[in-house]
Amino acid sequence: MVRTPLTPEERERGERLGELLRAARGARSMVEIAAGAGISVETLRKIESGRIAxxxxxxxxxxxxxxxxxxxxxxxxxxxxxxxxxxxRVA
Structure with missing residues (x-):
């Protein structure tokens, strides 16, 4: 499957998400957070670095x-x- 290229805005949002998650993680290890969330450490690393935007x-x-x-x-x-x-949205 070919994925459409991300827009600059999507890339920027991905970077902001990564920064926010990294800050929220604080001193906790990537291994601890990834295991608790049920994802791989590599996936968390990619999200935090903005590589998965x-x-x-x-x-x-x-x-x-x-x-x-x-x-x-x-x-x-x-x-x-x-x-x-x-x-x-329904009022």
Whole structure:
């Protein structure tokens, strides 16, 4: 499967996500966080370095849970979802 190239904005969001997760991890080891989230250390390393700029939702949710972070906090810190991809809200 050929993946479409990421936009500069997507790459930048991925880098911000990585920085935020790395900061939230603090002194805890990558091994501890990855094991708790059910992902490989290499996957966590790639996310934190921005090499996986668009990780799967469930991966981000697992990391947020392991780090004690709220998903809405991540969204606010990393950047909003593009309008065309955002679901419509019911009032």
């Amino acid at each position: 668009t990780p799967a939702f469930f991966t981000v949710a697992a990391l947020a849970g392991e780090l004690g972070m709220r998903l809405d906090t991540l969204v606010e810190a990393v950047g909003q979802v593009p309008e065309q991809a955002a679901p419509e």
